[in-house]
Amino acid sequence: xxxxxxxxxxxxxxxxxxxxxxxxxxxxxxxxxxxxxxxxxxxxxxxxxxxxxxxxxxxxxxxxxxxxxxxxxxxxxxxxxxxxxxxxxxxxxxxxxxxxxxxxxxxxxxxxxxxxxxxxxxxxxxxxxxxxxxxxxxxxxxxxxxxxxxxxxxxxxxxxxxxxxxxxxxxxxxxxxxxxxxxxx
Ligand SMILES: Cc1cc2nc3c(=O)[nH]c(=O)nc-3n(C[C@H](O)[C@H](O)[C@H](O)COP(=O)(O)O)c2cc1C
Numbered sequence: 039x040x041x042x043x044x045x046x047x048x049x050x051x052x053x054x055x056x057x058x059x060x061x062x063x064x065x066x067x068x069x070x071x072x073x074x075x076x077x078x079x080x081x082x083x084x085x086x087x088x089x090x091x092x093x094x095x096x097x098x099x100x101x102x103x104x105x106x107x108x109x110x111x112x113x114x115x116x117x118x119x120x121x122x123x124x125x126x127x128x129x130x131x132x133x134x135x136x137x138x139x140x141x142x143x144x145x146x147x148x149x150x151x152x153x154x155x156x157x158x159x160x161x162x163x164x165x166x167x168x169x170x171x172x173x174x175x176x177x178x179x180x181x182x183x184x185x186x187x188x189x190x191x192x193x194x195x196x197x198x199x200x201x202x203x204x205x206x207x208x209x210x211x212x213x214x215x216x217x218x219x220x221x222x223x
Contacts, residue, residue: 039070140169
């Protein structure tokens with residue numbers, strides 16, 4: 039099926055956003071997609087902040103975007119927007135680095151006051167980069183994501199249902215795109 043790059047933009051070592059994405063990755067994998075996880079925090083900081091696109095790890099990350107059919111972009115809400123860490127990587131992509139790609143924007147945050155951060159902050163950035171189709175995203179409250187001592191993730195039922203729905207819509211959009219490309223030869 040499709041190749042999906044699943045990008046977490048949290049700088050936290052115990053990130054709920056990253057754990058949530060890895061949980062959703064499994065749903066996409068079960069639907070037949072090849073899912074490649076990318077935690078921006080694992081990239082070399084000096085190369086990332088110094089915009090060293092020739093650094094092998096940065097070049098490899100940029101190539102992953104290039105080869106992906108679909109991209110899941112997950113970020114914690116920081117100061118009512120996406121994280122600076124996520125933006126530092128997006129800034130290294132070509133201006134139209136998301137052309138032709140299907141994108142699922144996801145955010146986690148501490149307050150519903152910032153539930154629109156995806157639509158007001160993240161979506162315009164993704165759109166400016168030429169994303170072919172940005173499907174409906176979802177904002178999950180941090181308190182709806184529980185992590186047990188053994189690392190097991192539990193998502194509150196209503197949030198889990200909403201997330202499953204947006205992931206399935208993303209998956210269906212990817213399926214339509216790959217079928218279209220196959221028909222176009
Ligand atoms: C520096 C910082 C700024 C934050 N700013 C906001 C904010 O403006 N709005 C909000 O809803 N949550 C805010 N939060 C809460 C985080 O978005 C929330 O806890 C998120 O789930 C953390 O995700 P993570 O565990 O993946 O890093 C902030 C947290 C931090 C550490």
